[in-house]
Amino acid sequence: MISVKLTAQIFRVVAIAEAVTWLALLIAMFFKWVLGHEEAIAIPGMTHGIVFMVYVVVALFAAWRLKWNLVTTGLALVASIPPFGTLVFEVWAKRKGLLGGTEAPSKVAAA
Structure with missing residues (x-):
């Protein structure tokens, strides 16, 4: 099993990688349309x-292995739609x- x-x-x-390929696609779209x-x-x-x-x-x-709740999983999936959302x-x-x-x-306790 793959570790956490x-x-x-x-x-x-x-x-x-998803964000980098978004950037490449945006640059390519400039070359196509402009x-x-x-x-x-x-x-x-x-x-x-x-x-x-x-x-x-x-x-x-990752959602299954890292035990993300449904909201976090949904956010991870929705983040793939806008450019650079996966980075955010x-x-x-x-x-x-x-x-x-x-x-x-980490939270450091004040001494």
Whole structure:
């Protein structure tokens, strides 16, 4: 079985990859719509589509493995729709300690 820590790491890598492919697709769309290069979105579009599907599968696996509630799982899935939403979700989940508990901010007691 994949460890909780490895699950969180895989989720984070795929979330970042999804955002990077969104950026590539947005740049390609500029080339298509502004500069008239019709073929510009073929490879970035397919790449983003594949990474998007991988993100959804990994998010569902992470939700199961990291014991996310339904709201958190829904937020992870919805985050894949707007550009760079997966990065926003990843940072939020990291701060909330939802990525394996290893990234949660520690509370230091005042001495």
